Amino acid sequence: MEVNNNIENLKALKKDYDNGLVSALIGAGFSKNVSSLYLDWTSLLEDLIDDIFKLEINQYIGNYFHCNVEKYHEDEKKQIKKEFVDNLLGKYGYLGIVSKYVDQKGYREVLENYIEERTPYVKRNDDGTISLYIKDKKKSNIIESDFSAHKQLLRCDKFKNIYTTNYDNLLEFTSDNFSETQTPVVDTSWNLSNGFQKRSIIKIHGSLSIEDDRFEFDGDQHLRYIIAQEDYDTYIEKHEAFSHLMRISMLQGKFCLLGFSGNDPNYMGWVKWMSDILGKGKDKGPKIYLVTFKNEESSDKKLYYKNHYIREINLMEVLSLLGYDQSEISKLSLSAPNSYKEILESFLKFLCKTEDGVLKETDDGRGNYTFEDIPETSTGSETAKVELTTSEKNISFEYKELWNEACSKFYRQEELSEIFERIKNAKTKYPFCQVVYNQERFIETALRRKGDLTEPEAYLFALAVKETGQLPRYYSPFLQDKPILDSIPLWKEMIQREETLKGSIELLQHGNSSDYFTYENIQRKLFHLDFETAHRLLEDWDAKGYWLQAKAMRLAAFHGSEKAFGILSSYIDSLDNAQEKMFACVLANYISLMDPRPYNLECFLQNNIYRQGEIISYILEKMRSKEDKPKQRGWVGSSYSLGSNNTLYEQSLRFLQFIFDTGLYLNFGIRSFVNIKDWYKVCKNLFRFLPYPCFFYSIQYHDKDVLRRIGQDYAFTPDLLEENKDLLLSSLKAYGNQCTPETFLSGILNITGPLYLCVNESIWFDSFKTNIFDFMITHISEYTHSDIVVKNVDNAVSCLKSKYYLEIILETLLQHAKDNMDIVQRVICSDMNLKYLDEELNEGISNLLEELICVYPQIDITEVVYFLNINRCLPDRLLKLFMTKLKEVSFDDIPSEVGSLLYICILAKNDEEITKKAKQKILEKDIWHCGVLPDGYGMTAPNYIHPQFFKEVREWNDEEFKIISNNLKENINKYSALSERLREDSFMKNVQIAYLSDVLQYIESLSDDRKKSLEDIRELTKSLLSSRVSYDSFIEAMLSEQSADVSNGIDNIVQGVRSSGLxxxxxxxxxxxxxxxxxxxxxxxxxxxxxxxxxxxxxxxxxxxxxxxxxxxxxxxxxxxxxxxxxxxxxxxxxxxxxxxxxxxxxxxxxxxxxxxxxxxxxxxxx
The missing domain is CATH 1.25.40 (Serine Threonine Protein Phosphatase 5, Tetratricopeptide repeat)
Known part of the structure; x- marks a missing residue:
């Protein structure tokens, strides 16, 4: 008997859902449960396709009936049209057609308007009724029961989050109006970066603009909705927080897809992206549950599901499990109204059922807690009821008083044995303290005192140094007369810690099992990015007590949160130490990936038991420079600093020691324990002295800008040449090692980019090629320019000067040009130092280039040919071959991309036949596109041909020049008509200045006769430019605090020198x-x-x-x-x-x- 995989898959989903591992992803089909006015992708694009291909569609239908029949029925006409549209979709794809629509219309806003004219939003009227509206026009009335599927979805409170690609507001409206508890909505990266603590509705593709008329999605002011191909291609770069959240959710959990068809481009694009992530991850099990109403029969689609970690659940095959009896199943028909909705609701109710079959009621008392506060699970309830003893409540105060007493006695040179025992005993209950003023006093007294210390004094001195976060060597010049310290075990451990932080890779040997030594060895391996050895040591470590926190944090990075959370939960249950328990609960909340958080910390906070965050905040506050008090105006004098001020270094080191001792990772997935801006301040103070730990903690983050800045700081520090070499090689090796946790990979790629600059290429090339370049090549068809692995390759290739290495890269890229010409072209033309090829290509490269030229224009090799030619590397025979191909290609087949046309004009400037073709294509374009929108109510970035091209291609006959000048006049007049309104647009100000400056530069480069013909436009442009700049002279521009003004001022001086001399x-x-x-x-x-x-x-x-x-x-x-x-x-x-x-x-x-x-x-x- 054939096994019903749908039943097995549904049971697996139910188990994962009950374990809190599943997020929902909601597609367009789900909205149809409310109203048929909501369109799927094919329906949404129907009018768009008619608009773009109206002529072709009518011609296709006409040709069909002309050749086959004289009369036709309307149904047959629809079928023929569908056939043609299917062919179009097969050729361009859904997303490609959308992009083509924007290209044809000439501006992006037409697409947003198109969506808003076809997508309803729901609104409660003043009389209490509910209606669907499109563009403020009521389309139909609906009632609460229409929302039943959405209500049931929100009742499934074990979904970690509810993601949706839909633009409509149905989920939000349901949450606000019909749910017991309100589910917050996240629709910008800002919401994520500020931390969302509860299960949320996360809108990853934009929201209908109902009351907010801003034209943007998630800070991108060029669009409102993710829908076109370029939106998907740039999503990871532009919307990093969203993409990273989903990435972590996929790596550490699973997704249930509802409302997606098998051909939905949102579904196909999303699944491809996620499978790329999983391909690099370690877990190869099913990750996606696709809920459908029919089985996928085709063998190719089944293979697709397998390769992309998808399990399909056809609800029609699991009806009995959903509670339908046989008589109900026999009567059920999907053609009946609401059948889909009824079955879907039964499925969602099935997910919500507890083991005894009782539907779990949604708790309405969650509140809006912070990261550490959210109570939810039974464990959380237990924690909330913890009773603290009086001594536990007062421990921080008592510990401070003990140190105060010790300082006084030490200053008076009294016996410290008794206070030493009391501090030692209290320390077991209070491992970390916030205020260390008394410990600093104790150190100061000891450093001033001549001669050796007693054993209690020595122990307390070592403990004071440890609690202030400092290292032995910091005080070594003052300790020559205190040899007893060398016999204190704590002091010995601190000396080893210093070696760890300085980059020692030697494993510490210890006869007995010591948590301290094991953890120190693990950290030494991690600091050198030897994740394989660190993982082995971690697995063998039988950690005890608070060391379990450090082990759990590291296990979470290697294996995900489930195993680590289990260790912490058992450990928490066994604790009776208040601070240790507090720290463990915070850490468990941090790595749990549960929303709401499992442990409530209110009881601890009310009794002044510090979290790790309070101590970190205190240290960071101490780092902030004290402001000088205001002085009277005109004051002249000198400022003095009494003594050495090492506050920044000392507090930064204390910060580093604290996160080391507590086991914290600064960033875990999308959650940051410390803001990267604060970490950068610490890192900047320490990295020259302690490069290895600073590097390791930095790569836990994913912010590409800050990480590249840190990479630059390392690369541009002369004292770190050897360390940079070591860190770069370790990073490259780690990236290629399957043992390296996923969470570190993007950090490695971002931070190492600048390091290629300062390390000789002969040292890193082989490792770079094996671990990064070859990996990119293997997946090159899946990447875009914005992918961080491509950026890393860009950085590395731009540093190569060896002809041998350049040839290896160039040959490999050309071999894969057919897989992704955009990336190949970018790396060759923008990054490679082609001049180091010594004006020749080897035979292998020449043959590959010849093959690519021969298939032109199917593959546009123009830019590569151009750059090889200007670097004198292109053999004459290949240039002649390319010229021959250009002559053979028909006008319509020449690629219309402006860059290619410009390069053709330069390459073939002595061949009139070829340049005539290219110029004609150029002259068909909006050459001086000024950016003013067709409706005249706004501006986008101008997309014009730069004046530098006209310097390269000087020969334009009178007819051609007339077309160029007319286009220029049209654009400047269009811009002028809107200039008053644009003057207030500070966002586009610098773009406008650059555009107008380039127009003037072009006019100034013309012959006297042609310049005279544009005199009116020249004067108008000068006037417009004058109205946009905020300075009266170039020197005033260079005094500006705006970098764009300074840059424009310098550029104008350069242009003036070129025109008039020095x-x-x-x-x-x-x-x-x-x-x-x-x-x-x-x-x-x-x-x-x-x-x-x-x-x-x-x-x-x-x-x-x-x-x-x-x-x-x-x-x-x-x-x-x-x-x-x-x-x-x-x-x-x-x-x-x-x-x-x-x-x-x-x-x-x-x-x-x-x-x-x-x-x-x-x-x-x-x-």
Whole structure:
């Protein structure tokens, strides 16, 4: 008898649901349970397809009936149309057709309007009735029973979260109006980053704009809804918090999909993305339960389900399990009204049933608790009832008083044996303290005292140092006369800790089983990213007491939260120490992935038992610099600091020691225990001294901008050259190792990008190729430019100078060009230093390139050919072959992408036949697109052809120039008509300035006759530009605090120098040099690069300015200060400073600063 897999799958889903592992993902079909006005994807796109392909559809239908029959029925016409539409969907895909619609209309807003004209929203009227509206027009009335499926879904309170791709507001409305408890809605990354603590409705593709007329989704002001292909391609980069939340939910849980058809593009795209994640993960079991109403019979779809971790549940095959008897099943028909809805509700009720079959009522008393506070499970209820003894309630106060007494006795040189025993005993109940003022006093007294310490004094000194978070070596110059410390076990442990933090990889040997030594060894391996050895040590570790917290946190990273949470739960049940129990409950809440959180902390908080978070916040507050008190205006004088102020270092080290000792990870999945901005402050203070732990804790985060900044901080620190080499190699190896926890992989990719700059490529290339590049190549068809693995490859390839390595990369990329030409083209053209190929390609690369040229234009190889040619690497025969292909290709088949057309014009500038084709395609475009929307009520980013192209391609006949100039006039007049309104648009201000500046630059480059023909437009553009800038001169622009203003001011000076020479701009150039000397960090790199450009291109005129003395000061300033300048980029500016030094050397100058920039080993790394 054939096994009914649907029953087995439903039982598996029920088990996972009961265990709190499942989130729901709701698709368009679910909304149909309320009203048929809600459309599925095919219905939603019907009018859109008619609009785009109206001519083709009518032609197809006409041709069919012309060739087959003279008369036709309307039903037959619909069938023929459906056949054609299916062919279109097969060719372009749903998402591709949507993108094509936007391209045809010319602006994105048309798509948002299209959705809003076809998607109803629900609203309660003033008279209490409920109606569906589209664009404020009532479409139908509905009643509460129409929401029965949505109500039942919200009753399924063991769903971790309810995600939806739907734009409508049905779930929110149901929650607000018909549910016992309100389920919060998360529709922006901001909601996530601020922490959502309860089970939530998470809208991952946008919400209908009902009352809010802002045009944006999750901070992206170019769209309201995720629907087009490019929206999906850039989702991970633009909406990182959403994508990361779903990523973690998939890796550590499962999804139940409701309301999706097998061909739904939301479903197909989402499943592909998730399967990519799971492909890198360790758990290969089923992760997705797809609820349907029919079995998938095709063998290819069944294989698809298997490969993508999907289990299908056809509800028609499990009706008996859902409570239907045989007579009910025999009468059931899906053609009957509401049958789908009735069965779906039965399914949701089945999920909610407890083991004894009683439907669990939703608790309405959850409240809106913070991360640590939310009570829900029975464990949480127990914790809320914990009774604390008086001594436990007063322990923090008593411990502080004990230290105060010890300080007083020590200062008076009294015997400390008795207070030593009392502190030692209290310490077992109070392992971590917040305020350590008395411990600091004790240390200060000990350091001032001459001679050795007694054993109690030595122990208390060691304990004070540990509780203040410091290390032995910090005090070693003052401890030469205190040898007894070397015999104190705690002091010995602290010495080993210091070695761990400094990067020791040697495993500590210990005869007996010691939690301290085992944990220290695990941390040493983790700090060097040896996750395989760390995992082995972790599995063998029989941790006891509070060490279990550190073990559980690390197990959660390796295995997910379930096993770790189980360890913590048993441990918590056995505890009677209040602070230890508090810390364990916080940690259990942190890693549980349960919403609401399982442990209530109110009892502890009311009795002043600190959480880890309070101690961390206290340390961070101590790090914040004290502000100087205000002085009277015009005050002149000097500020003094009495003694050495090491507060930042000391508190940062205490922070690091605290998270080390408590076992915390700073970021776990989408949850951050410490905001990355706060962590960066700590890391910045410590990484030069303790690079390994700072690196390890940094890669727990996923914020690409901050991680790349940290990577730059490491790469641009001369003292870390050896450590950077070690960290880079360890990172590359870890990325390729299956033992590395998923949560560290994105951090590794983000932080290592800058490290390629400072480590010789011969050291890292083989490991990079094996672990990252080959991995990207294997999955290249699945990636876009925004994927972090592609970004990492970009960074690495841009650092290669070896011809041998470049050839390996180039050949491999060309072999896979057919799989993803966009990525291949980007890496070759934007990242590779093609000049190091020494003006030749080997035979293998040439043959691959020839193959690609031969299939042009199916694969657009234009940009690759162009860049190889300008770097003199392209063999003449291949250039001729490409020219031949261009001549053979019909006008319609030439790719219409602007970049390709521009490159064709440059490559074939001596071939009139080819350039005529390309120019004609270019002239069909909106060449000077100004960004003004067709309705005249807004602006998008201008999409125009840059003036640099017109410098490269100068030959335009009068007819061609007329088309260009007419288009320019049309766009400037269109912009001018809206200029008053646009003047208030600060968001687009810099875009407008750049556009108008480029228009002027183009006009200035024309011949006198053509320039004269555009004189009116020139004057109008100058007037418009003047109205947009907030400065009256270029020097005033460079005084701005807005980087865009400064950049525009410098750009305009450069354009002026190009047009009129150096002499007219002496004042501005002097000011640019002065800005550089004072170390003004706004647009710092551009400031220095312009000085280098002026010397390189106008050396004789520059000499006449007689500012060599200024340049000598500039070199001295940067020699001494560049490491303290936050915005200084060695990879951008060392070459400029080297060139300036070389110029001064040639002029007869020589000093230490010039020699530094010409000969320093670290400088030469970046040249």
């Amino acid at each position: 002499k007219s701009y002496h004042n501005e150039i002097n000011f640019i040099v002065d800005r550089a000397i004072i170390g003004e960090q706004i647009v710092l790199s551009k400031n220095l690069s312009v000085i280098e450009w002026l010397i390189r291109n106008y050396e004789q005129d520059f000499k006449e300015m007689q500012i060599d003395s200024k340049l000598l000061v500039l070199l001295s300033v940067y020699k001494n200060r560049w490491q303290d300048m936050d915005e200084f980029r060695p990879d951008h500016s060392f070459k400029d400073l080297y060139y300036i030094a070389n110029y001064l050397k040639k002029e007869g100058h020589d000093n230490d600063s010039i020699q530094y920039w010409l000969t320093d080993n670290f400088v030469r790394i970046f040249l």
